[in-house]
Amino acid sequence: MRTRRIVAAVAAVALIPATAALLTSSQASAQSSDEIQEEIDERSEDLEVVIEEYNAKREELDDANELIEEIEAQLPELQAAADAANEQMAEIASTAYTGGNFAMVNSVLAGDPSDFADRLMYLSNLSDAENAAIADALGQMEELETRKTELETLKESADEILSDIEKQQGEIEAEIEALEDDYDDAYAAENPEPDWGDYAGNSTAVAFAWDQLGEQYVYGADGPDTWDCSGLTQGAWAAAGVSLSHNAAMQWDETARISRDELQEGDLVFYNDLAHVGIYIGGGEIIHAPNSTTVVKIVDIDYGGSIVGYGRP
Template structure:
């Protein structure tokens, strides 16, 4: 079975110098292109699996036949041994052995030399050899089919793994580029709040539900991590953090205080100048936003 032509993998892993020269949008475009290439490879893989179903059925049929063929082959060898023993009794053992010891593929050509054997013996020898040859043929066919199927799928799987590795590398470069761009846009934090300084360091990190660092956060995981950097322990839950903080007014807000939103379903870190740092949702990253980005429930200070 010949394998169909496989899709080439064209992208190369970016060097650090190339990555640093690219914007996050450019890297994202490469990620999207690689995902498109990956989809083609996966569909090619699916197509090959469909094509190999017939081969797999044949493999299963041969495997099911092998026990009977092996048993028949053993019986055939026993019959041949019995014929050789009988011939030996007649003084022709060397001649029989010379015929039987050769390559089975040209046995029929050599069988004519046993002219002193009966027609029944010749027929029995031919039948026995046929049984043995069928077993070997089916075994060879099975091995070829299995090797072909394995090679086809292994080559496509290798392509898939190569593209996925490239995507992982690009996504790491993307995260670095986003964080660098965000820090360039908003500058370095120059205040003395350890809480805010920690939050600044996470700008551009991914939002992941239930995450609490070091490179992925949800909203309460980020506030927990930021206050943990200042030596204050908070629970990883917005409502619990509400209960663990003292109520303050908006006029009393200082950098590091917490701002609670949407029925205590979201929390952010106040950084001053009417702005917060928060992990909004899975569609974006840790970022700076206006304090009134959504409906406010209140303010808290650990």
């Protein structure tokens, strides 16, 4: 039967085995960030399996939901047929009563419809038509109850299996979140933020950029607490009263060309086909907002990007 096949498919779930309890704080602190990252990767793979299992079961439940809707649509008609069947049996009982068989009919109709056939023989004095009508009426009532039972079974199975998967997904996500916190702590301990000291120069633009050291890179950001590369240089020079566009290539057009030997604090250094820009701070170093994996920092002017040229606002 279609219902049983769907219920069986919904119930056949291989959940990811539960892992050991999360590490204690002392155990986590004893791990390196690389070791914690390995655990994060492993649990992320487990999570992918659970999510895909969830998606698969959702696909299977589409069939179950269709059948649920189908049964729910049938119930009013089945209920009406069962009500009509009850009325028909009452009419037969009334007729039988007139003929002195009321008690006999009652004794037959009072039992479980499933064993009606075993009791039907006691109504041998009823006509074939009446017996057939009673059998049909009980069949209508039995069909209604069967469909109701199928409906409840489908709903309960669907709710239970999705609940199990969602619970497991939540547990793994909580583990990953805790591991990510441990990773952040371990990475911070392994890579302490440099002490940049105080800026001792005279460039207002550099002083502004210096104050942003350690702030997060965010694509498209221009402050006050997050930056991308051109947003940072734009903000630095705005502090000095100079307006620049929020775009490295446009800033190239808005600045005068200079040579590397002419670099002074505050000049801009352009990289990677004008896709990146930093602000020169002297001593062969720049301040820049590199990418979303790190923060505003000081690096060597030749940190790795391909230099296009230099500009002075």
